[in-house]
Amino acid sequence: MNIVVRVGKADFDVGAECRALASHSPQSGAVVQFVGLMRDSNQGDDVLTMELEHYPGMTERRITEIVELAQQRWPLFATTVIHRVGVLYPQDQIVFVGVSAAHRHDAFQACEFIMDYLKTEAPFWKKERTLTGEQRWVDARQTDQQALKRWQV
Template identity: 60%
Template sequence: MDSRVSVQVEDFNVGDEYQALAQSNASGAVVTFVGKVRDMNLGDDVVGLSLEHYPGMTEKALLEICNEAEQRWSLEGIRVIHRVGDMSTGDQIVFVGVASAHRGASFEACEFVMDYLKTKAPFWKKERTTAETRWVDSRDSDAKAAERWQK
């Protein structure tokens, strides 16, 4: 099982990440998700954001999320990349890719990883709008999405 986690400033290439996950002939499905910087949030025009993290702790939390996904589903590989630093609208923030023998496991595991990443990984987001710079609070909708995975 190939599980890789990266927290980085640099952008990522979705095609390269897909190819790495798709190499195994046992993988009948590869599901990917890419999160991007939106130009609107809470009714305000967003021009960019800054993401901060706690080095070491963040990677550990992401690996724990991947490990839990591996325990729940039969997977061939997981790849999580999360960017930090300053970004502009349209920039890629996060990549989650999951490979498995069947699509159901890949879709579910990808959603699980993303839901848990939003609620359990120590990232802090500061948005730059046309009017101000503000820290973004966690959302109830993210917590509710993660609750569905509780055993």
């Protein structure tokens, strides 16, 4: 299986990423993608920017491990995970998770699995700046932890 993991400031082209995923095998019958965008509000406040930080090397390693876990559960041809860091603005793309497989069910499940694990297990730190000038760290949500539980055996 082909695994691509990129963490950086550069934006990504969703169409190009999907075409690349489909090209890895003539047996690909499904490409499923998830694109996460920055919202302009959180916890009832208007948000102007979000700054994402990570631990270079460790972050990519952990994302690769998450993708390998998905590969053990579903027969995948290729997986791409792109996560942006730095200062982002509302409606900026933050994350891309794309999976190619022979069948849609496997691709959908693997994509959800990877995203659920990214939200809880990948070492990223997020700081928001609100309209009032407040800066605050974003804590993990309880709903993300609950989503992760459905995958545990």
